[in-house]
Amino acid sequence: MRARPLRIFGKMKQHGAPRPGRPEDAEACADILNDWIDAREWMPRIHTRDDVLAFYRDFVFQEREVWVVEEPVEGFMALDRQAACVTALYTSNPGRGHGKRLLDHAKSGRNRLELWTFQANGGARRFYAREGFREVKETAGENEEGLPDVLLRWDRWPIRVAETEDAGTCARIVHDWVRRTSWIEELHTRDALTAMIAEAMPKRDIFLIGEPPAGYLSLNLETSLIGAFYLDAPGQGMGKAILDHVKDGRDYLQLWTHEPNKAAQRFYAREGFEPVERNPKGDDGLPEIRMVWRRSAADRQ
Numbered sequence: 001m002r003a004r005p006l007r008i009f010g011k012m013k014q015h016g017a018p019r020p021g022r023p024e025d026a027e028a029c030a031d032i033l034n035d036w037i038d039a040r041e042w043m044p045r046i047h048t049r050d051d052v053l054a055f056y057r058d059f060v061f062q063e064r065e066v067w068v069v070e071e072p073v074e075g076f077m078a079l080d081r082q083a084a085c086v087t088a089l090y091t092s093n094p095g096r097g098h099g100k101r102l103l104d105h106a107k108s109g110r111n112r113l114e115l116w117t118f119q120a121n122g123g124a125r126r127f128y129a130r131e132g133f134r135e136v137k138e139t140a141g142e143n144e145e146g147l148p149d150v151l152l153r154w155d156r157w158p159i160r161v162a163e164t165e166d167a168g169t170c171a172r173i174v175h176d177w178v179r180r181t182s183w184i185e186e187l188h189t190r191d192a193l194t195a196m197i198a199e200a201m202p203k204r205d206i207f208l209i210g211e212p213p214a215g216y217l218s219l220n221l222e223t224s225l226i227g228a229f230y231l232d233a234p235g236q237g238m239g240k241a242i243l244d245h246v247k248d249g250r251d252y253l254q255l256w257t258h259e260p261n262k263a264a265q266r267f268y269a270r271e272g273f274e275p276v277e278r279n280p281k282g283d284d285g286l287p288e289i290r291m292v293w294r295r296s297a298a299d300r301q
Contacts, residue, residue, distance in 0.1 A: 018105045021066030021076060026057040028073040029066070032092045042120045044145055060088070067105055069098045077102040086115035094123075103131055111156045111241045119148040128152050157238055159245045162206035162216065167198035170206065170216045173230045183260045187284060200227075209242045217242050219253075226255035234263070243271055251295040259287040268293075 021029065030053040037043050037052075047055070060066060064078040064087060075091030075098035086106055091098040106113055117124045119138065133152040141148050162170065171193035178186050188196070197206075197218075204227065205219045215231035215238050226246070231238055247253065256279070257264045265275070268291050277290040 016070065018067040018069050018077070018102055021061060021068045023057070023061055025066070025068050025073055025076070026061045027053060029060075029068065029076040029090075030056040032073070032076065032090045033088070035092065036090050042147075043118075044147075046145060064088075067102055069101060074098055075102060077106060079106060084110055084113055086113060089115070099127065100131065107154065107156070111237045112244060113154045115152055116143075116149050117152065118145075119150050125150070125152075128154075155241060155245070157210045157214075157241055159207055159209050159242055162201065162208050164198060164201060166206070166208060166213070166216075167201065168194045169208070169213050170194075170197045170218075170228075170230075173213070173216055173232060174228070176232065177230045184258070184284065184286065207242055207245060209238050209245075214238060215242060217246060219246055224250065224252050224254055226253060229255065234267075239267060240271065247293070247295070253293045254290060256282065256288045256290050258282070259289055265289065265291070 030049070033056075034049045034052050037045055060078050065081050066076060066078050068076045069091075074093050074096070076088070077086060078088040079085070080087050086103070089099060089102060091102075113133075115128070115133075117128065119125075125135070131154070133154045135150050136153050137151040139149055139151075143149055171190050174193055174197075175188075175190040178184055200206075200218065203220070205221055207217050207219070209215045209217075214233065216228070217226060218228040219226055229239070229243075253273075255268070255273070257268065259278070271293065273291040273293045275289050275291050279288045279290070282288040
């Protein structure tokens, strides 16, 4: 059963913080979903009310992270923690801010969040747009209800494709990184880096993260080679966010990293990259290591 969020809108009021759902909340949550289904002409009922209750009692409250608001319960959210996906978000009293409070709680501590909603659910789509979600994929009805749906995604930091005029920004990020890194020599001026990046742009996909940009990644689509990856402030999650963005839709990536850059190697290892080759002298005279990432067979399913 793929749960879909209902229409949530209106001015937020002051209420208590969401709390973890307890097994005894399953009936209240199932009632909210059942009432939501019955209130929408376009939504088919393919499970009885009792079946919905059994599903929430025996699966959702066992396998998902559930949060509820108000006493008695007036809204709830279910999360697939491993996939960082909201699998259900429903409230019984739209306009009281319950949906936003639950969604803000889901965003806390995460850099990315995804969810599905029906294309017919215009209120939910507008709500999620206001909350920073963008629509990334539509289907004609690949769900048990057989209704067209849409995948939405929220990223903590905006990620966009670089334009020609962004070459100077990318050069500034690289130049600053070189100047604060003791083991690498400054071989190019900032202006020279700007010219080099601008020349490479037609041959690369370059992504910027943050507004104003605080990092960038350059990708050669033909070879799946990450040719440049620099951040203003490592350790904030931006590196993982932009790398996850580039991994989407791909099964293989490769890159070279400087051998003295142990922090980068540890980061790539955490993100599933493995060292496969060593070059004793790269273009800048330093030894470097080639690392590769392959999507697992399980993740391809």
